[in-house]
Amino acid sequence: MKIQKIIVRQLKMPMKHPFTTSFGTINDKTFLLLEAHTNDGLVGYGECVAFEAPWYTEETVKTCWHMLEDFLIPVILQRDIVHPDEVGKLFKGIRKNKMAKASIEGAVWDLYAQATGQSLAQALGGKKEKIDVGISLGIQPTIEKQIEVVGKYIDEGYKRIKVKIKPGWDVEVIQKLREAFPDVPMMADANSAYTLKDINLLKQLDEFGLMMIEQPLTYDDIVDHAILQKQLKTPICLDESILSVEDARKAIELGSCGVINIKIGRVGGLSEAVKIHDYCRSKGIPVWCGGMLEAGIGRAHNIALTSLSNFVLPGDTAGSSHYFEEDIIEPEVVVSDGTIQVPQTVGIGYKPKRKAIEKFTVSLKEYNYI
Numbered sequence: 605m606k607i608q609k610i611i612v613r614q615l616k617m618p619m620k621h622p623f624t625t626s627f628g629t630i631n632d633k634t635f636l637l638l639e640a641h642t643n644d645g646l647v648g649y650g651e652c653v654a655f656e657a658p659w660y661t662e663e664t665v666k667t668c669w670h671m672l673e674d675f676l677i678p679v680i681l682q683r684d685i686v687h688p689d690e691v692g693k694l695f696k697g698i699r700k701n702k703m704a705k706a707s708i709e710g711a712v713w714d715l716y717a718q719a720t721g722q723s724l725a726q727a728l729g730g731k732k733e734k735i736d737v738g739i740s741l742g743i744q745p746t747i748e749k750q751i752e753v754v755g756k757y758i759d760e761g762y763k764r765i766k767v768k769i770k771p772g773w774d775v776e777v778i779q780k781l782r783e784a785f786p787d788v789p790m791m792a793d794a795n796s797a798y799t800l801k802d803i804n805l806l807k808q809l810d811e812f813g814l815m816m817i818e819q820p821l822t823y824d825d826i827v828d829h830a831i832l833q834k835q836l837k838t839p840i841c842l843d844e845s846i847l848s849v850e851d852a853r854k855a856i857e858l859g860s861c862g863v864i865n866i867k868i869g870r871v872g873g874l875s876e877a878v879k880i881h882d883y884c885r886s887k888g889i890p891v892w893c894g895g896m897l898e899a900g901i902g903r904a905h906n907i908a909l910t911s912l913s914n915f916v917l918p919g920d921t922a923g924s925s926h927y928f929e930e931d932i933i934e935p936e937v938v939v940s941d942g943t944i945q946v947p948q949t950v951g952i953g954y955k956p957k958r959k960a961i962e963k964f965t966v967s968l969k970e971y972n973y974i
């Protein structure tokens with residue numbers, strides 16, 4: 605398989621609701637979408653999950669475009685690629701920039717699934733035909749509103765509710781949510797908003813029977829998380845801290861977490877995501893698939909990955925209509941009774957919607973082999 609041409613587009617999609625975390629609010633989803641064309645006419649898509657600002661990781665839409673244009677695309681064009689696992693090896697001389705790398709690697713996985721006549725889930729080794737999903741809800745203006753929003757998504761059937769916490773919006777909010785919804789599987793994500801100085805506050809969260817607390821401490825820490833985990837009953841789930849299977853090994857050996865959230869972009873692609881999944885399974889650590897407010901292509905990749913057996917906890921892959929008035933795939937991702945059917949057709953199983961892609965494109969550039 606040889607890629608002849610890659611088209612990079614920047615898209616801007618209005619979001620239905622602003623999404624607020626411990627460090628800010630997103631109103632529109634601006635991201636890069638890649639189209640990779642092979643010599644024999646196949647087209648594979650990859651979605652780059654980096655945001656406009658470097659608050660979740662250091663990558664941004666602009667750094668990704670720069671890395672793609674100046675380093676990553678030149679390495680890939682006209683290379684003979686037999687299996688997508690080779691993409692990581694081709695990128696070995698280029699440090700980090702995992703979301704940029706994952707966007708090309710995702711397109712190559714799509715091409716590989718098509719070329720071998722399999723669904724993407726099948727190509728990754730996924731067996732589940734439907735997946736359980738939860739939803740991640742942003743911080744609301746008031747506790748009353750937070751309770752109302754959580755209630756709405758419980759009624760829609762999501763299998764677990766994740767809420768965001770930050771200093772000043774934590775113990776009281778969780779306590780009130782628990783009073784309102786005593787039995788609902790619930791968890792909290794701090795996006796690195798605390799330090800070990802907050803240990804007494806974090807220990808108060810133990811009272812509420814949360815499934816887990818996600819990334820309470822610094823984004824690149826595993827040592828303090830191990831100290832904290834020893835003093836908490838609630839499992840810690842690491843998100844930002846885990847960028848590779850090596851990071852997962854170290855965190856698990858240190859006892860820094862009981863659960864890992866796998867995001868394809870954060871770990872540099874599907875091949876690394878599968879490795880982390882397999883390693884965690886061998887260690888008895890459950891995983892779930894995180895989200896980056898993805899549009900349809902990224903969402904389709906998340907669904908395929910979640911079909912692997914150790915994705916035993918509901919992830920953040922909610923339905924398209926939760927985020928957008930119109931998605932860029934057909935059909936859109938539909939959640940019913942908290943589950944999504946894993947497509948069994950060849951490739952990602954959703955059709956890119958050209959009209960919508962063009963409508964949301966703000967700029968584009970084509971890269972050919974020279």
Ligand SMILES: O=C(O)CCC(=O)c1ccccc1C(=O)O
Nearest residue numbers: 660740795894895896897898920
């Ligand atoms: O709905 C989603 O896609 C997941 C939302 C979410 O929690 C999130 C969204 C953007 C950046 C980081 C995170 C996170 O998991 O920490």
Ligand SMILES: [Mg+2]
Nearest residue numbers: 793818819843
């Ligand atoms: Mg998180």
